[in-house]
Every structure is written in C-alpha cells, then in structure tokens.
Amino acid sequence: MASDRILGLVVILVALAYIASATQIQTSFLADPVGPKTFPILIGIAAALAGGVLVFRPDEEPDWPGLATLGALVISVVVLVIYAYSLRPLGFLLPTAIAAGILSYQISQRAVFAAVTGVGLSVLLFLVFRYALGLSLVPFPEAFHG
Amino acid sequence: MELLSNLSLGFSVALSPTTLMLAVAGCFLGTIIGSLPGLGPSNGVAILIPLTFTLGLDATSALVLMTAVYYGAMYGGRISSILLNIPGDEPALMTTLDGYPMAKQGRAGDALVISGVASFVGAFLATVGLMLLAPLLARVAFLFGPAEYFALYILAFSTLGGIASNNQAKAVIASCIGLGIAMIGLDNSSGLPRFTFGNLHLMDGVDFLVAIVGLFAIAEVFFFIESHGAKSSIGVKLEKVTVPIRDIVSSIWTMLRATVVGFIAGVLPGAGASLGSFLAYMSEKSIAGPKGGFGTGVARGVAAPEAGNNAAAGGALVPMLTLGVPGSGTTAVLLALLLTLNITPGPTLFTERPEVVWGLIASLLIANFVLLAMNVPLVKVFVRVLQVPPGVLLPGVTMISFVGIFSLSGSYFDLLLMVAFGVLGYVLRKMDVPTVPIILGILLGNAMEDALRRAMVLSDGDPTFLLSSPISIGLWIAAIAGFIAPMFLRRFIRKPQAVTD
Numbered sequence: 001m002a003s004d005r006i007l008g009l010v011v012i013l014v015a016l017a018y019i020a021s022a023t024q025i026q027t028s029f030l031a032d033p034v035g036p037k038t039f040p041i042l043i044g045i046a047a048a049l050a051g052g053v054l055v056f057r058p059d060e061e062p063d064w065p066g067l068a069t070l071g072a073l074v075i076s077v078v079v080l081v082i083y084a085y086s087l088r089p090l091g092f093l094l095p096t097a098i099a100a101g102i103l104s105y106q107i108s109q110r111a112v113f114a115a116v117t118g119v120g121l122s123v124l125l126f127l128v129f130r131y132a133l134g135l136s137l138v139p140f141p142e143a144f145h146g
Numbered sequence: 147m148e149l150l151s152n153l154s155l156g157f158s159v160a161l162s163p164t165t166l167m168l169a170v171a172g173c174f175l176g177t178i179i180g181s182l183p184g185l186g187p188s189n190g191v192a193i194l195i196p197l198t199f200t201l202g203l204d205a206t207s208a209l210v211l212m213t214a215v216y217y218g219a220m221y222g223g224r225i226s227s228i229l230l231n232i233p234g235d236e237p238a239l240m241t242t243l244d245g246y247p248m249a250k251q252g253r254a255g256d257a258l259v260i261s262g263v264a265s266f267v268g269a270f271l272a273t274v275g276l277m278l279l280a281p282l283l284a285r286v287a288f289l290f291g292p293a294e295y296f297a298l299y300i301l302a303f304s305t306l307g308g309i310a311s312n313n314q315a316k317a318v319i320a321s322c323i324g325l326g327i328a329m330i331g332l333d334n335s336s337g338l339p340r341f342t343f344g345n346l347h348l349m350d351g352v353d354f355l356v357a358i359v360g361l362f363a364i365a366e367v368f369f370f371i372e373s374h375g376a377k378s379s380i381g382v383k384l385e386k387v388t389v390p391i392r393d394i395v396s397s398i399w400t401m402l403r404a405t406v407v408g409f410i411a412g413v414l415p416g417a418g419a420s421l422g423s424f425l426a427y428m429s430e431k432s433i434a435g436p437k438g439g440f441g442t443g444v445a446r447g448v449a450a451p452e453a454g455n456n457a458a459a460g461g462a463l464v465p466m467l468t469l470g471v472p473g474s475g476t477t478a479v480l481l482a483l484l485l486t487l488n489i490t491p492g493p494t495l496f497t498e499r500p501e502v503v504w505g506l507i508a509s510l511l512i513a514n515f516v517l518l519a520m521n522v523p524l525v526k527v528f529v530r531v532l533q534v535p536p537g538v539l540l541p542g543v544t545m546i547s548f549v550g551i552f553s554l555s556g557s558y559f560d561l562l563l564m565v566a567f568g569v570l571g572y573v574l575r576k577m578d579v580p581t582v583p584i585i586l587g588i589l590l591g592n593a594m595e596d597a598l599r600r601a602m603v604l605s606d607g608d609p610t611f612l613l614s615s616p617i618s619i620g621l622w623i624a625a626i627a628g629f630i631a632p633m634f635l636r637r638f639i640r641k642p643q644a645v646t647d
Contacts, residue, residue: 003577011319018326021341028336032599033607036333036340039595040326047322053315062576065372072371077569080364080544084561087552100541106371108537117538125545133200135553 003061008054011047019044072106079103091140092129097122149277156504159206160512168203168211169509173516176218180225181528182539183232187219187459187476188582189362193543195355195483196550205487206502210509212483213463216476217269217510220419220459221517224261224452225528229254237419237455240427244440244447251443255387255525260445261452262521263394267401268453270514272409272460276467277507279413280496283468287493290469292600293612297621299594302415302471303583304629311580314629320579324587325594327352334592335599347559354482354588356551356560360567361581362479363547368572370540387525393445400430400446401453408454412461415471419458426454460510467491467503470593475582481589 022040065073083099101118108114129135159165179190191212198208223238228245241261248257290298307317330341331351342348407429408422430450431440440447462477470491472478484491489502496503521528551564571581598612605611613619 007319007577007579015322018341025333025340026336026338028338032335033602034599036336036338039598040329040340043322043325043329047319047326050315050318050322054319057315059313059316059578062578064576069372073368073572076368076371077565080565080568081562083548084558084565087548087561088558092549096545100545103367103371103541103544104537107374107540108535109374110537113537117541121538121542121545125542125549129549133197135200135549137549 002058003064004054004058008051008058011051011054015044015048015051018047076103076106088138089141092126092137093122093139094141096125149281152281152500152504153277153508155500156506156508159501159505160210160508165207165210165505165509166512168207169214169513170516172211172214173218173513173520176215176220177222177225177517177520177528178218178531179215180219180222180238181531182222182534183226183230183532183536185366185539185543186223186362187216188479189359189366189543190219191215191476191479191483192355192358193363193547193550195479195486196359196554197546198483199486200553205489206505208483208487209489209502209506212480213506213510214513216480217456217459217513218517218520219476220269220456221262221265221521222528223455224265224448225258225525226532228257228261228448229529229532237423237458238451239420240423240451240455241448243427243451244443247441247443248445248448249443253390253443256390256393256445257443257448258525259387259389259522260393260397261448262518262525264397264401264404264449264452265456265521266514266518267398268405268408268456269460269517270511271402271405272412272457273507273510273514275409275457276460276463276510280464280468280503280507283464284493284496287468289617290493291615292597292604293614294618294621295597296594296601296612297618297625298415298469298471299590299597301621301625301628302465302586302590304625305414306580306583306586308629308632311583312578314633316577316579317583320574320581320583321587324584324589325591326587327357327584328588328591329595334596347557352563352588353554353560354585355486355554356564357567357588358479358482358585359547359551360564361571361584363543364564364568365571365575365581367540367544368568369575370536387523389522390445397446397449400449403433404430404450404453405457408457409461411454412458412474413464415465415469419455419462419474419476422458422461423451423455426457427451467495467506468493471590472586475585478582478585478589482585485589 019041022037022044025036027035079099079102083095086095097118100121101114104117105111105114126137126139129137179185180187194212194215198211203211223233224241224245227233227238227241228249231242231246233239233242245257245261303321307314307321311317330348332338332349333340339349404426407426411422411425412419427450430446431438434440434446438444438446462472462474466472466477466481470481472481481491489495489499547564548561551560554560574581601611613622
C-alpha cells in the first residue's frame with residue numbers, strides 16, 4: 001500500500017519536473033507544427049496521471065528485504081560503482097577478482113568459495129576476453145608496466 | 147514460386163560454413179543460457195550483443211548468431227523448469243506445472259524428451275509461419291504512413307501494458323520512463339539538445355544496450371543476492387533418457403493446437419512468449435477437462451506450454467521484422483541488435499536486404515534441427531550446466547556485462563548508468579512494475595515521436611489526421627481494447643505469477 005503510494009507520488013513529482021524542463025527546450029526556427037516540446041510534455045502528463053492512479057488505487061505491499069539483506073544489496077551497489085571506476089587505473093585482474101569475490105560471497109555466504117570464485121573468474125574471463133574475443137584489456141595497473 | 151527463390155537465396159547464405167558454424171554455436175550457447183536459472187533469453191541476448199561486436203561479424207552473421215541464441219534459450223528454458231521446478235526463463239513458467247511432477251515420478255527423461263519434441267514442433271512450424279506471413283505483412287506495411295505507425299506504437303505499448311502486466315497504471319509508468327529516457331539527447335528534427343542538462347555524455351542519448359543490460363542482467367544479480375541463491379536447490383536426478391514414443395504420438399494434436407495458439411500470441415505486438423505458453427496450457431487444460439490430469443504430471447501438460455512458447459518466439463519475429471515493433475522482451479532486445487547493426491526493420495527490409503531476412507529464416511530452419519538434436523539425445527550435457535552454483539554464475543554475468551558495456555564506449559559514465567539501471571530494475575520489479583515497456587520505450591521513443599511529428603506536418607497540425615485511415619482507426623480500437631479488456635478478464639484468468647517477458 002504505502003510503497004505504491006510513495007511510488008505514485010515520486011512519479012508525479014518527476015513527471016512535473018520533466019514537463020517543466022520540457023517547456024525550457026529551445027525551439028529552432030525550422031518549426032514543425034508539433035515542435036520538440038509537445039511529445040515530452042505528453043509523456044509527462046501520461047506518467048503523472050498513472051502516478052495519480054497508483055496513489056488512489058495502490059496494490060498490495062511487496063515484501064521488501066530485511067535490513068541485513070538491504071545492507072548486502074547496498075554493499076553490492078557500492079562495490080559495483082567502485083569497480084566501474086577502478087577498471088581503467090588498476091587493470092582488469094585485481095578489481096575483477098575482488099568485485100567478483102564480494103558478489104559471490106553475498107550470494108553464497110561462503111568465504112573460501114567466494115575467494116576462489118573471484119580469482120578464478122577474473123583469470124578465466126581475462127583469458128577469454130583477451131585471447132578468444134581479442135579485446136584489448138589491460139591486465140595489471142599501468143604503474144607495473146613502468 | 148517467389149517463396150522458393152527467396153528460400154534458396156536464404157539457404158545459400160545460411161549454408162555457408164561460417165554462418166552454419168555460428169548457428170550451431172548460437173544454439174549451443176543459447177540452450178546453456180536458457181537452462182541456467184536467472185539467465186533468460188532477454189538478458190542472455192543482451193549481455194552477448196556488445197561481445198558480438200568485438201567479434202567483428204557482419205550484419206547477417208551477427209543476426210544469425212543472436213537469433214540462434216534466442217531460439218536456443220527458448221528450448222533450454224524448460225530444462226531447469228522440469229528438473230529444478232525453477233523456470234530458466236519467464237515463458238518456461240508454465241512448463242513447471244506438469245514437468246516437475248513428472249520428474250518427481252521418475253520420468254524426468256521422458257518430460258525432457260517430450261518437451262524437446264514439442265519445442266521443435268512449435269518452433270519449426272512457427273518459422274514456417276514466419277516465412278509465409280512476414281512477406282504478406284510486409285506488403286501491408288507499405289500502406290503504413292506516419293499516422294498508422296503512431297497508432298501501431300500505441301498498440302504495442304497498450305497490449306504490452308494491458309496483457310503482460312498486472313496493473314495498467316504501472317505499465318503506463320514503465321512506458322513513460324522508457325519514452326522519457328528516449329527523449330534525452332539531440333532532437334532528431336531540430337538538432338538541439340533536450341534534457342541533457344549540459345552533460346556531454348547525455349548528448350548522444352542513453353544507449354539502449356546500457357539500459358537493457360542494467361535492467362535485465364544487473365537487476366537479476368540483486369535478486370540473487372536477496373535470495374542468497376536459495377533458488378538453486380538440488381532438484382530431481384536424471385537417470386537415463388529414452389524416447390517415450392507413445393506419449394509423443396498421443397500429444398501430437400496438443401502440440402499442433404498449442405503451436406497455433408502460441409504463434410498468434412507471438413504475432414500480437416507486445417504480447418510475447420509468456421502469453422503464448424500461458425494460453426496454450428490453459429486452452430489444452432480446458433480441452434482435456436478434469437480427467438486430463440493437468441498439473442499432476444501428464445505428457446500433454448508438458449507438450450502444450452513448450453510448443454506454445456516456442457511458437458510464440460517465432461511469431462514474435464513477424465512484427466519485429468516487418469514493422470519494427472517487437473512482440474516481446476527478447477525481440478525488443480533483438481530489435482536493439484538490428485538497430486546497432488544499422489539495419490532498419492520494416493517493409494523495406496524485405497525488398498532492400500532480402501539476403502538478411504531470408505538468410506535469417508533459413509538459419510532458423512536449420513537451427514531448429516540442430517536444437518532438436520542437442521535437446522533430445524544430448525540433453526544430459528545441458529543438465530550438467532545446471533550444477534553451476536549461482537555464486538559463480540551471477541558474478542560471472544556481472545563481470546561479462548561490465549566488460550561488454552565498457553568495450554562499447556570505454557566510458558565510466560555508461561558503467562555507472564548500467565548500475566543505476568540495475569538498481570532501478572530491482573526496485574521496479576520488486577514493486578511489480580514491468581521493465582519490458584521501459585526497454586520498448588527507449589527503443590521506440592524517437593521513432594514514435596518522429597511518426598507523430600511527420601503526421602502533423604502532413605496534416606498541418608490537425609490532430610484528427612491520426613484517425614484518418616481505416617488502418618489507423620482499427621489499430622487505435624485494438625489498442626484501447628487491448629488495454630482495457632484485461633481489466634475485466636483478469637477476474638477470470640489469474641496468472642500464476644507476474645509475467646515480465
């Protein structure tokens with residue numbers, strides 16, 4: 001109930017912001033009858049209406065995960081974001097091993113298994129990408145190459 | 147006779163050694179992807195698209211490879227349904243209803259063989275149907291002007307929202323998210339930026355592959371973290387595989403009827419394979435009556451949904467190729483592939499690039515025989531694949547997604563966007579908001595807006611032009627009916643689970 005109402009409100013607010021932002025779109029002198037603003041505004045209106053329906057007729061509450069699971073999910077997202085930033089400066093092998101290991105631990109809850117998985121996946125995928133698919137991945141931090 | 151010459155053109159493309167090899171490799175890979183729980187045709191095809199580019203394949207080869215993966219995944223989805231009671235992909239859900247009880251009775255091998263044969267019947271006849279129907283529809287599609295296309299896009303969104311989701315408002319929200327994202331970037335007509343907020347990365351718009359991989363593959367990882375891989379319980383053991391000829395013969399009519407039902411469901415834009423298998427199972431269940439024993443592990447209960455979902459997979463290619471409007475989540479992903487290969491689907495595809503269309507159709511015919519061979523005598527190989535623990539599989543999928551997206555653009559921005567789409571996909575699916583309309587919106591948003599604007603240019607801004615031809619009026623009526631009718635039917639037909647494909 002509450003989740004759907006909140007979703008509905010968020011959708012309405014975003015839709016209004018979207019419409020407001022659409023009215024600021026520059027129009028060119030080559031005007032067609034519809035112009036670049038109309039379609040985005042129509043989308044915003046449709047979304048706002050649907051959001052309104054959700055506020056008044058919400059579905060049953062979904063079963064959200066408990067705090068522990070939520071923590072695991074947040075950790076995974078943070079790991080993925082850090083992984084995205086570290087791929088270039090640190091090379092492929094090290095960040096992949098760590099990120100895959102942490103994800104694996106979040107799913108399997110077994111530390112040794114996760115560590116082996118992380119290292120194994122990192123090396124295996126590197127070999128596949130580099131030699132079977134010919135991607136130019138950098139294996140180690142650039143500093144190692146001097 | 148035109149058909150025969152087209153087919154011979156197709157086979158001349160499909161029987162070249164490289165194409166043939168790609169089709170076989172695609173079938174193999176697809177069956178593995180389909181049978182792994184958590185990796186369905188949509189996310190399987192999505193994470194493979196960026197990697198296809200690194201292979202440097204030409205358009206026809208890439209298309210053959212990916213559609214072979216698509217068909218393979220549709221075949222493979224049944225394996226984990228039957229052995230683990232977990233659908234390998236969404237359309238295989240109905241197969242669990244009779245497949246798993248059969249496996250518990252010690253007839254896992256029989257269930258796998260029957261469903262394999264049913265998959266073949268469905269997929270093969272649907273490919274023949276595609277071959278006959280697609281050129282006809284392509285001819286009709288020449289009559290489509292911008293007003294008709296606009297109505298057709300509305301139809302796709304409304305049937306997808308109406309039939310394939312449980313709450314129309316949520317489907318509308320999902321479609322609007324997708325369409326809204328599609329507007330980001332440079333405006334097609336004026337060339338001026340929209341919704342970029344001065345961010346250079348957003349000038350080109352949001353790459354649909356980033357959105358697809360995020361919403362399908364990364365979101366799936368979050369679901370597995372939530373369940374701690376509990377979905378991967380050890381299922382039924384497979385002893386030896388024999389061919390239960392009597393069961394196959396007795397369910398042949400079931401397979402044929404299910405194929406027709408599934409194919410029609412597949413052709414409807416927006417409905418897709420899940421609906422095909424659902425309708426096929428339900429109609430066979432009512433034909434058989436209470437004495438049929440559906441749900442207790444009968445051969446016909448396995449044959450019907452598998453023939454239905456594979457027929458729908460073939461049927462869904464018809465609107466995708468002829469009109470550029472995908473019929474399901476996976477065909478939306480295949481449309482993304484076509485667009486990235488610079489192939490514009492639509493009626494002109496059949497006249498201008500016949501080698502692509504007919505090469506694809508011929509490869510699909512060949513792929514079906516390859517898949518029958520892989521899925522009946524060699525099924526034990528794929529059963530092994532099920533033993534890969536999710537703690538290895540899902541991190542692997544994540545890393546492949548990262549490398550794939552990174553290899554497309556080499557920008558951190560796309561990777562972060564992909565993670566953001568993953569989180570969005572998790573939250574939305576948790577709240578029963580379908581994610582396929584988002585993909586469809588991102589893919590079709592610009593074409594839809596162009597159709598509207600061109601129609602308005604033609605009519606000098608008169609909105610009644612949108613309803614000026616019988617075709618567009620028919621499409622609008624179908625769209626409204628497709629959106630509203632399920633509200634009333636839902637009371638009578640309850641889906642066993644939320645359908646997202």
